[in-house]
Amino acid sequence: MSDDVTELKQRLEEAFREATKLYQTRGFQRRIGFGRKPALVNVDLANAWTRPGNPFTCEDMDDQIIPGVQRLLEACRANSHLVVHVTTCYQITDRENPHTDMGLWHHKIPVEAVDQSKPELWAIDSRIAPVEGEHILIKKQASAFHGTYLASYLHAAGIDTILVTGVTATACVRQTICDGLADGFRPIAVKECIGDRIPGAVDWNLFDIDAKFGDVESVDQCVHYLNTVHMRND
Amino acid sequence: MSDDVTELKQRLEEAFREATKLYQTRGFQRRIGFGRKPALVNVDLANAWTRPGNPFTCEDMDDQIIPGVQRLLEACRANSHLVVHVTTCYQITDRENPHTDMGLWHHKIPVEAVDQSKPELWAIDSRIAPVEGEHILIKKQASAFHGTYLASYLHAAGIDTILVTGVTATACVRQTICDGLADGFRPIAVKECIGDRIPGAVDWNLFDIDAKFGDVESVDQCVHYLNTVHMRND
Amino acid sequence: MSDDVTELKQRLEEAFREATKLYQTRGFQRRIGFGRKPALVNVDLANAWTRPGNPFTCEDMDDQIIPGVQRLLEACRANSHLVVHVTTCYQITDRENPHTDMGLWHHKIPVEAVDQSKPELWAIDSRIAPVEGEHILIKKQASAFHGTYLASYLHAAGIDTILVTGVTATACVRQTICDGLADGFRPIAVKECIGDRIPGAVDWNLFDIDAKFGDVESVDQCVHYLNTVHMRND
Amino acid sequence: MSDDVTELKQRLEEAFREATKLYQTRGFQRRIGFGRKPALVNVDLANAWTRPGNPFTCEDMDDQIIPGVQRLLEACRANSHLVVHVTTCYQITDRENPHTDMGLWHHKIPVEAVDQSKPELWAIDSRIAPVEGEHILIKKQASAFHGTYLASYLHAAGIDTILVTGVTATACVRQTICDGLADGFRPIAVKECIGDRIPGAVDWNLFDIDAKFGDVESVDQCVHYLNTVHMRND
Numbered sequence: 049m050s051d052d053v054t055e056l057k058q059r060l061e062e063a064f065r066e067a068t069k070l071y072q073t074r075g076f077q078r079r080i081g082f083g084r085k086p087a088l089v090n091v092d093l094a095n096a097w098t099r100p101g102n103p104f105t106c107e108d109m110d111d112q113i114i115p116g117v118q119r120l121l122e123a124c125r126a127n128s129h130l131v132v133h134v135t136t137c138y139q140i141t142d143r144e145n146p147h148t149d150m151g152l153w154h155h156k157i158p159v160e161a162v163d164q165s166k167p168e169l170w171a172i173d174s175r176i177a178p179v180e181g182e183h184i185l186i187k188k189q190a191s192a193f194h195g196t197y198l199a200s201y202l203h204a205a206g207i208d209t210i211l212v213t214g215v216t217a218t219a220c221v222r223q224t225i226c227d228g229l230a231d232g233f234r235p236i237a238v239k240e241c242i243g244d245r246i247p248g249a250v251d252w253n254l255f256d257i258d259a260k261f262g263d264v265e266s267v268d269q270c271v272h273y274l275n276t277v278h279m280r281n282d
Numbered sequence: 283m284s285d286d287v288t289e290l291k292q293r294l295e296e297a298f299r300e301a302t303k304l305y306q307t308r309g310f311q312r313r314i315g316f317g318r319k320p321a322l323v324n325v326d327l328a329n330a331w332t333r334p335g336n337p338f339t340c341e342d343m344d345d346q347i348i349p350g351v352q353r354l355l356e357a358c359r360a361n362s363h364l365v366v367h368v369t370t371c372y373q374i375t376d377r378e379n380p381h382t383d384m385g386l387w388h389h390k391i392p393v394e395a396v397d398q399s400k401p402e403l404w405a406i407d408s409r410i411a412p413v414e415g416e417h418i419l420i421k422k423q424a425s426a427f428h429g430t431y432l433a434s435y436l437h438a439a440g441i442d443t444i445l446v447t448g449v450t451a452t453a454c455v456r457q458t459i460c461d462g463l464a465d466g467f468r469p470i471a472v473k474e475c476i477g478d479r480i481p482g483a484v485d486w487n488l489f490d491i492d493a494k495f496g497d498v499e500s501v502d503q504c505v506h507y508l509n510t511v512h513m514r515n516d
Numbered sequence: 517m518s519d520d521v522t523e524l525k526q527r528l529e530e531a532f533r534e535a536t537k538l539y540q541t542r543g544f545q546r547r548i549g550f551g552r553k554p555a556l557v558n559v560d561l562a563n564a565w566t567r568p569g570n571p572f573t574c575e576d577m578d579d580q581i582i583p584g585v586q587r588l589l590e591a592c593r594a595n596s597h598l599v600v601h602v603t604t605c606y607q608i609t610d611r612e613n614p615h616t617d618m619g620l621w622h623h624k625i626p627v628e629a630v631d632q633s634k635p636e637l638w639a640i641d642s643r644i645a646p647v648e649g650e651h652i653l654i655k656k657q658a659s660a661f662h663g664t665y666l667a668s669y670l671h672a673a674g675i676d677t678i679l680v681t682g683v684t685a686t687a688c689v690r691q692t693i694c695d696g697l698a699d700g701f702r703p704i705a706v707k708e709c710i711g712d713r714i715p716g717a718v719d720w721n722l723f724d725i726d727a728k729f730g731d732v733e734s735v736d737q738c739v740h741y742l743n744t745v746h747m748r749n750d
Numbered sequence: 751m752s753d754d755v756t757e758l759k760q761r762l763e764e765a766f767r768e769a770t771k772l773y774q775t776r777g778f779q780r781r782i783g784f785g786r787k788p789a790l791v792n793v794d795l796a797n798a799w800t801r802p803g804n805p806f807t808c809e810d811m812d813d814q815i816i817p818g819v820q821r822l823l824e825a826c827r828a829n830s831h832l833v834v835h836v837t838t839c840y841q842i843t844d845r846e847n848p849h850t851d852m853g854l855w856h857h858k859i860p861v862e863a864v865d866q867s868k869p870e871l872w873a874i875d876s877r878i879a880p881v882e883g884e885h886i887l888i889k890k891q892a893s894a895f896h897g898t899y900l901a902s903y904l905h906a907a908g909i910d911t912i913l914v915t916g917v918t919a920t921a922c923v924r925q926t927i928c929d930g931l932a933d934g935f936r937p938i939a940v941k942e943c944i945g946d947r948i949p950g951a952v953d954w955n956l957f958d959i960d961a962k963f964g965d966v967e968s969v970d971q972c973v974h975y976l977n978t979v980h981m982r983n984d
Contacts, residue, residue, distance in 0.1 A: 158777035195431030203700030232671030437934030466905030663899030
């Protein structure tokens with residue numbers, strides 16, 4: 049970590065400490081807690097985001113995010129918890145075509161980089177790939193819930209808690225968590241398994257999320273929960 | 283047409299005439315009209331619905347619905363109107379799996395019949411197949427709008443009118459039209475291009491739609507509109 | 517009942533019997549069943565619909581629908597089940613105002629009849645009025661779910677089953693049931709508590725609903741379920 | 751401004767400069783631009799947020815946000831642009847009641863502070879109150895779009911651009927902008943008219959928004975646009 053980044057992160061920690069005082073006084077930063085039936089929702093952990101060389105490539109993949117998600121997947125599979133692998137791609141990536149399924153988003157970010165006809169770009173990273181019985185959900189916008197059947201699907205399955213991992217903290221992960229809460233789920237942001245591209249983005253966005261939208265919890269705590277939730281419900 | 287069916291349709295026509303009197307007095311059955319920028323939305327005109335031998339197979343395909351849709355497609359392509367081909371399939375069709383993307387719908391109808399791993403079932407009928415630049419939308423529920431990005435996609439493209447064809451009148455077509463209106467579009471049900479499986483279902487569902495949710499118009503009128511809307515907007 | 521209506525209803529029953537044969541062969545008309553935690557959703561049982569003299573006035577209110585809903589309310593209140601009273605009204609009912617919250621629906625039906633500034637029109641009928649702790653939901657479109665927080669609200673409360681009553685079978689009740697299923701709830705249409713304005717409309721819409729979207733059950737069965745569901749879950 | 755806050759803001763500016771280099775290289779931070787037909791969406795500029803003494807009270811109201819919104823309102827009214835006043839309140843604010851319309855959000859923030867039976871709390875600030883023909887929208891969650899009819903309403907009115915003001919940058923404003931883009935609108939965040947409670951929150955959230963979801967523009971630019979958009983469209 050460069051000196052600049054270290055210093056930024058220290059400065060943010062100070063700001064968060066001050067903000068926490070106000071939030072605590074005002075009644076924010078409450079705990080939503082783990083519920084009775086969880087699902088793991090991995091957001092955009094596909095090659096365009098997890099591997100080098102793409103406009104969407106994110107930091108901290110190989111030594112932190114992927115290993116953390118592997119531990120979560122193992123705990124889900126051992127306990128038959130629902131897993132959803134979310135990715136993003138488009139059928140019409142010609143930015144001049146007024147009929148593109150990118151909607152208006154290509155006016156802000158390079159979504160034309162993920163062409164549905166090139167599945168190697170939007171395929172889930174092979175190190176954390178779906179197994180039989182796990183669902184792959186293709187979305188078009190930031191949120192895994194907006195314009196998808198994710199809420200219906202999870203509710204029909206009786207899910208009340210979503211453990212969210214992936215990228216980016218600034219966009220798709222944050223939107224998925226905010227929408228998840230609004231759709232009636234308890235969102236848990238898995239701290240070490242959420243990434244981004246620019247220094248401070250994970251810190252600030254997780255701080256906002258924890259203050260208002262979902263609990264930020266460690267991989268260790270989440271794995272423990274996934275392994276013990278059946279017992280708790282007895 | 284069997285005598286029974288003929289008689290049923292006559293009896294329905296009488297009922298519709300009586301109902302129309304009440305509706306007209308009360309201020310229902312107004313005209314929503316064609317708007318400035320149309321899209322064609324073909325609902326579930328995929329092999330499981332258009333070809334014989336499937337639980338989903340519908341009536342009137344070869345001599346009425348498919349030829350009508352061909353005329354609409356021709357007019358859309360000649361005038362660069364947006365076309366969306368909607369179909370339905372599922373990744374997890376084991377009804378005992380509590381994590382299926384069929385949600386709860388398999389508790390009412392045989393949605394397990396359209397397995398995503400068998401694309402020959404849910405592929406758009408080859409006689410009316412998509413061409414380059416036309417979008418294929420996969421849905422999970424009846425409505426082409428519910429749990430999909432269709433509304434966002436059409437709004438981003440500036441569409442204000444949807445011409446809806448396909449099957450069934452009772453389920454996916456009706457839900458698409460009702461949601462289309464609720465999402466801010468002018469829905470037009472293309473009369474000859476909407477089908478079902480049981481006698482009377484098209485008649486009464488189109489009657490309900492025309493009374494409350496969208497205008498029922500002929501293929502001729504729709505083709506004329508598609509060919510002239512550019513001129514109207516000048 | 518006039519002879520015409522009696523004859524129509526008989527003719528429809530015959531058609532439903534024939535259709536049932538096909539549906540049963542094809543795997544439709546399955547039972548979704550009552551779930552573990554119900555809510556009662558009364559749709560548009562407000563004065564404009566339940567009392568005489570309005571364009572929206574419906575049939576069978578005083579001797580059938582209201583008494584049935586009273587029995588359901590009693591069972592809900594005795595067992596602390598969630599009740600939602602849904603109604604419809606608009607802030608801007610000038611049809612020439614392009615900014616009206618009626619959206620485009622006034623181009624089909626007389627929604628300008630329910631002005632938010634005249635609460636006597638859209639207030640829930642006093643015979644089945646909300647009590648402390650019951651929610652009133654104002655909607656703008658047919659479905660009680662579309663463009664409202666109903667799905668989030670019910671899911672956050674852990675509800676998995678909705679008992680739906682009200683008017684009309686053709687529009688708001690049917691849309692609420694179809695969306696309820698799509699949102700992951702088990703919809704139950706309470707047979708005697710659903711009304712409309714035109715002969716046959718309740719019959720054919722309930723037939724379609726029962727075939728594809730939710731179970732049609734009697735008030736007796738629903739009251740029994742509301743009174744015993746706590747025991748079933750033990 | 752305290753020395754701490756000044757230093758935080760400087761440190762954030764440096765971080766944003768570095769991040770901008772990466773974003774520019776990768777193709778982020780594109781301009782979405784002003785469209786053809788705007789609406790002004792004021793988010794939660796109600797007394798609980800704009801006046802002192804509430805858990806929700808925000809900073810910079812009297813000398814910055816309110817005067818800026820007054821200028822925007824004036825330009826909208828002079829040019830007949832649609833204005834939506836969004837606020838938040840709940841019918842059931844007993845946190846022990848499992849049937850509350852607060853959903854799960856009271857597990858994170860003090861939403862029980864805005865009781866629908868106390869309209870003085872959630873009424874729009876009288877300095878920027880609605881006039882005849884302007885709509886008041888009540889929401890339950892952070893986003894003005896989620897679980898509301900806002901998207902349908904704006905699309906039915908032909909709106910393609912939303913100018914968003916209000917509080918907070920961290921929650922309701924950001925969510926409204928992200929959902930607005932996803933729903934097919936061009937979102938413009940009005941820089942001086944967006945507030946929050948903690949130092950740096952406006953800066954960081956507007957930076958994220960401008961990078962990925964909508965353009966951040968000054969009141970001056972927005973007022974100019976509102977006054978000239980009719981001419982542009984000619």
